[in-house]
Amino acid sequence: MRDFSYLRAGSIDAARQAAALPGAMLLAGGTTLIDLAKCGVAEPETLVDITHLKGLDSIEVSERGATIGTLAKMGHVADHADIKSRFPAVSEALWQAASAQIRNMATIGGNLMQRTRCPYFRDPSNFPACNKREPGSGCSAIGGVTRGHAVLGTSDACIAMYPGDLAVALVAFDAIVHLGQRQIPVDDFFLLPGATPDKEHAIEPGEMITAIEIPSLASARRSTYLKIRDRQSYEFAAASAAVGIEFEADGRTIRDLRVALGGVATKPWRARAVEDALKGKVLEPDAVRAASLLAVEGAVDHGANHYKIELAPRVVARAILKMGETA
Amino acid sequence: MTVHNIRHGDASDGAEAVGGRLSRVDGPAKITGAAKYAVEQQLEGLAYAVLVESTIASGKVRAIDTKAAEAAPGVLQVLTPDTIISLRTASDWFGTPPPDKPYCPLARDITFSGQHVAAIVAETFEQAVAAAALVKLSYDEAPSIVDLSDAKAGDGIPIDAMTKEWGDAQAAFASAPVRICAAYNTPREYQAPMEPHGLIARWEGDQLTVWEPSQWLDGMARTYAEWFGVPFENVRLVSPYIGGGFGSKALALSHGAVAACAAKMLGRPVRLVMTRPQTFTGYGGRAATRQTVTIGADAQGKIQSIVHRGVNETSIDGMWVEPLGSVTSIMYATPNFSSKQNVVRVNSVVPGAMRAPGENPSAFGIESAIDELAYEVGIDPLEIRLRNYAEQDPYAKKAWSTRQLREAFAAGAERFGWSKRSPEPRSMRDGNQLIGWGVAAGTYPVRRAYGEAIVRILADGSVEVESSSIDMGQGTYTILAQTAAETVGVRADDVVVKLGDSRFPRAGVTGGSRLAGVMTGAVYKAATSALDQLVGLAISDPRSPFHALQANTLVVANGRIGSPRGDGPDVSIAELLKSVGRDHIEATGDTMPANSTPEDRYKNYTTIAMALPHTEGDYSRHSWCAHFIEVHVDEDFGTVRVSRVVSALDSGRLYNPKLAESQWKGGIIMGIGQALLEEGIVDRRHGRIVNNNLADYLVPTNADIPDIEVISVGIPDLHSSVLGGKGVGELAIVGVAPAIANAVFHATGKRVRDLPITLEKLI
Ligand SMILES: Cc1cc2nc3c(=O)[nH]c(=O)nc-3n(C[C@H](O)[C@H](O)[C@H](O)COP(=O)(O)OP(=O)(O)OC[C@H]3O[C@@H](n4cnc5c(N)ncnc54)[C@H](O)[C@@H]3O)c2cc1C
Numbered sequence A: 001m002r003d004f005s006y007l008r009a010g011s012i013d014a015a016r017q018a019a020a021l022p023g024a025m026l027l028a029g030g031t032t033l034i035d036l037a038k039c040g041v042a043e044p045e046t047l048v049d050i051t052h053l054k055g056l057d058s059i060e061v062s063e064r065g066a067t068i069g070t071l072a073k074m075g076h077v078a079d080h081a082d083i084k085s086r087f088p089a090v091s092e093a094l095w096q097a098a099s100a101q102i103r104n105m106a107t108i109g110g111n112l113m114q115r116t117r118c119p120y121f122r123d124p125s126n127f128p129a130c131n132k133r134e135p136g137s138g139c140s141a142i143g144g145v146t147r148g149h150a151v152l153g154t155s156d157a158c159i160a161m162y163p164g165d166l167a168v169a170l171v172a173f174d175a176i177v178h179l180g181q182r183q184i185p186v187d188d189f190f191l192l193p194g195a196t197p198d199k200e201h202a203i204e205p206g207e208m209i210t211a212i213e214i215p216s217l218a219s220a221r222r223s224t225y226l227k228i229r230d231r232q233s234y235e236f237a238a239a240s241a242a243v244g245i246e247f248e249a250d251g252r253t254i255r256d257l258r259v260a261l262g263g264v265a266t267k268p269w270r271a272r273a274v275e276d277a278l279k280g281k282v283l284e285p286d287a288v289r290a291a292s293l294l295a296v297e298g299a300v301d302h303g304a305n306h307y308k309i310e311l312a313p314r315v316v317a318r319a320i321l322k323m324g325e326t327a
Numbered sequence B: 001m002t003v004h005n006i007r008h009g010d011a012s013d014g015a016e017a018v019g020g021r022l023s024r025v026d027g028p029a030k031i032t033g034a035a036k037y038a039v040e041q042q043l044e045g046l047a048y049a050v051l052v053e054s055t056i057a058s059g060k061v062r063a064i065d066t067k068a069a070e071a072a073p074g075v076l077q078v079l080t081p082d083t084i085i086s087l088r089t090a091s092d093w094f095g096t097p098p099p100d101k102p103y104c105p106l107a108r109d110i111t112f113s114g115q116h117v118a119a120i121v122a123e124t125f126e127q128a129v130a131a132a133a134l135v136k137l138s139y140d141e142a143p144s145i146v147d148l149s150d151a152k153a154g155d156g157i158p159i160d161a162m163t164k165e166w167g168d169a170q171a172a173f174a175s176a177p178v179r180i181c182a183a184y185n186t187p188r189e190y191q192a193p194m195e196p197h198g199l200i201a202r203w204e205g206d207q208l209t210v211w212e213p214s215q216w217l218d219g220m221a222r223t224y225a226e227w228f229g230v231p232f233e234n235v236r237l238v239s240p241y242i243g244g245g246f247g248s249k250a251l252a253l254s255h256g257a258v259a260a261c262a263a264k265m266l267g268r269p270v271r272l273v274m275t276r277p278q279t280f281t282g283y284g285g286r287a288a289t290r291q292t293v294t295i296g297a298d299a300q301g302k303i304q305s306i307v308h309r310g311v312n313e314t315s316i317d318g319m320w321v322e323p324l325g326s327v328t329s330i331m332y333a334t335p336n337f338s339s340k341q342n343v344v345r346v347n348s349v350v351p352g353a354m355r356a357p358g359e360n361p362s363a364f365g366i367e368s369a370i371d372e373l374a375y376e377v378g379i380d381p382l383e384i385r386l387r388n389y390a391e392q393d394p395y396a397k398k399a400w401s402t403r404q405l406r407e408a409f410a411a412g413a414e415r416f417g418w419s420k421r422s423p424e425p426r427s428m429r430d431g432n433q434l435i436g437w438g439v440a441a442g443t444y445p446v447r448r449a450y451g452e453a454i455v456r457i458l459a460d461g462s463v464e465v466e467s468s469s470i471d472m473g474q475g476t477y478t479i480l481a482q483t484a485a486e487t488v489g490v491r492a493d494d495v496v497v498k499l500g501d502s503r504f505p506r507a508g509v510t511g512g513s514r515l516a517g518v519m520t521g522a523v524y525k526a527a528t529s530a531l532d533q534l535v536g537l538a539i540s541d542p543r544s545p546f547h548a549l550q551a552n553t554l555v556v557a558n559g560r561i562g563s564p565r566g567d568g569p570d571v572s573i574a575e576l577l578k579s580v581g582r583d584h585i586e587a588t589g590d591t592m593p594a595n596s597t598p599e600d601r602y603k604n605y606t607t608i609a610m611a612l613p614h615t616e617g618d619y620s621r622h623s624w625c626a627h628f629i630e631v632h633v634d635e636d637f638g639t640v641r642v643s644r645v646v647s648a649l650d651s652g653r654l655y656n657p658k659l660a661e662s663q664w665k666g667g668i669i670m671g672i673g674q675a676l677l678e679e680g681i682v683d684r685r686h687g688r689i690v691n692n693n694l695a696d697y698l699v700p701t702n703a704d705i706p707d708i709e710v711i712s713v714g715i716p717d718l719h720s721s722v723l724g725g726k727g728v729g730e731l732a733i734v735g736v737a738p739a740i741a742n743a744v745f746h747a748t749g750k751r752v753r754d755l756p757i758t759l760e761k762l763i
């Protein structure tokens, strides 16, 4: 870690301006940023602390949806009564993320912006080659230890997995990221690595997440987040699925279905092919299992992560069937 | 007047005697943060050292460019192989005289990734970290051998001392009606103590003080003394509390040498603490192992032959033997047996001791294999173990001192409900969850050495115990207080135990589960002689209120002295000492043989050469256990969850059941981690562990651990220790991984022979 200066922003505008300067970074809960600074990955010259800004930590739920301020803590959102009842998948995704200690520190905006856990990305002194860290330097992961790497959305430049849970639920329900004036659908907020894996988000210097908005949807009310991993708690997903269903009046025919995958892709992964295959159909186990295979269409493995291609459809199927049972 | 009776083995009378469930006396200090760990000492003029490590696994350091680091703010020193002072090679832990050659803790010749090559010393920790990043290393890289499966690794070096053979194992196997043969692998595993390794070193003239978490003060003090060529007495090791060791904190390591060199060169105290990633390469975890176990049996499952071959990793220039035949050779009766072991050199740090080295992987092999045999023959896995029960040590051909394993099987099976098990694999389920029940046994030898202690009875009637042994959470402070309390006749509350300073009377290594047996014996002896002095004074000193009584003995209990029949005075210890004009009574006790020379003592406390073999004399001494484990395996996801554990254990007499149960449970939890999660993953191109942090190297969380029931089936074993206890700390991890693997087979019909049992092995 190198020396940096610390600046406590007095207002949102001041924070934006300060963060637009080269070498400046916003500091929220610090659970990603300080960690990466210690690894030598993040080398901020100035940390712009936004945790004291007023009015950014509210959680407002109305008939139209939920608006969650960027500084709301993961733990608070997970535990919020209206979030739990109207957006169970969001609450469950947060509950299963990280540890209680981290959830008490970490913010919603910081959570979206968390970086990959690719071990090569996190160890610059041993692995100088990493296109995400140093564009054009190569990718150390390809040909190396890949058990945790993505099978969907990869490129020749980078196969790093997006590790977060919350954004998977958000992408399923068409949430919107508020960047002050500008608003952008969360699915567009996260970028595929392509040839520029260093550019992860559609956010420009001088911009700052202010809030997340989740529209009210019937499918979000009947939703769940299923996270599969070797360790019962405090581990990133081997594969996960956010699923929400809305049935027709008959209680069997699927009117709306939302499916997104975590732990397997380079960004929170909406599985529209699964949704389209089942919408308008009666929920029936074999059909669900068959359709769930579409979740990993086009998946490419790198050896040790092959199991994710087997696992992800099973997770999707289980989650859909579980939501069907609650009918 | 009251006569106080102490009821042994029961704390309900408030005496908290040996055998009582006294809570950890160091608990409040740890919980409130008052406990000061070694590197938390505040010293005037402290400087901070940070290590720079190799990023290649094999080759030579061509050049070290330190210019930028030297110029960085706050930097006091840049140590490289060229600038660091030269040390002498120290003897190994057996005390073998070392080769007469210099020792440099910073390497030019690289044999593993993460080897220490340079160090920065600066005014602040942050400055040292920043400067360390500026050191530029260039290498001449050479090909490396990654691990056991590397094509270049070869068969390795035969370790003849590990060979155990009787009968004609190959021939008996060839003619056996039932034969099974399988290979079992365990990966590199890491101790991962909460408190990382580190130290503060300070020189005053040629006197060195080292504050360092240590499982062996006197052994480490010897190493430091030999490195620097100063008398043993000049080195003081201080280690009041240890945040977990699991075998990894018994030896002085190269980072300690670097810090002590820096302190000497700078003339200031120096602190060096490893980063978490450095703890994966700065010293060794459990060696990766590979075993083949071949069993020939008759149609009833009675074993006729076991052929066992084992291999473990060691480093390029260090030797670590993980004794893989240790459980294989004693668990079951067999007329024919053969076990041999090789070690293979790979480019890694030299592996080290980790909870039950040898027994742990050994049990994974034999306890999985016997399970496979049970299915092959078609009998219950518990029944096959009883059919092959070893009535004596099959290898040493000696009687067991005590072996309550049959009792452990019976008690565990009863409590677990084993008789309700449905024998077929995949025959028990709950929705998507396949349920499996597995059993496995474990054992650990009783290692014995000698210790010494001082017991003082102070003017206020309290008792003080001093010993250079240590408490790394296992409860030494507590059981020594109980031992002194019971022996002298005071309440445990009135005993202060001081540990972790090499100036105190000495103790051998805290490893191999030997310390409790050794130190309770030493404290018992010292306390007995302090009590004898006290009673002697009370009877014979003319100023004593008991002088006129003409008694030949007195009773001391709860801090008061009275006559056995209760017909004389009743005074507190403090009152008695005052009346006879003494401000304290002091006695030293040790368990060394009577005619031991000072050289014997030095050797005993600073090496492991004097440790008594567990088969010394007429008996073979071991602790034993049986684990019964239930798992739920998700049939779609392959995730394994341990849902129930019942373990019955024979550690002989328990000095404090509460603490023993905690240690057993800790061992079982570590075993669950070993079975399901733990594995150092190596990048084969770089020969480097990539999951070198606690987010990626997974150990169990609370959510992974069900209620664990432990049952003590031990009886006092006076062949094993003065007070009848056998080993506790390492026993319980042995057998957990095979019990889980066996349960997973029962649940799924899939036999996983490579640990850990991660989900991709089951989907
Ligand atoms: C051991 C470990 C395990 C974890 N496990 C999980 C898990 O299972 N699931 C999961 O989802 N997460 C997991 N996490 C990640 C954790 O959730 C994130 O670290 C956390 O959410 C980040 O929030 P923060 O407020 O601490 O962000 P910070 O560390 O303060 O910031 C993170 C990044 O976001 C930027 N940033 C912060 N706020 C804003 C804003 N308003 N606008 C623009 N940029 C901003 C910062 O500049 C920085 O680059 C884990 C983390 C750790 C360390």
Ligand code: SF4
Pocket: A116, A118, A119, A120, A121, A129, A130, A131, A132, A133, A138, A139, A140, A141, A142, A157, A158, A159, A160, A197
């Ligand atoms: S996968 Fe991406 S993050 Fe990982 S090393 Fe390759 S480029 Fe870097």
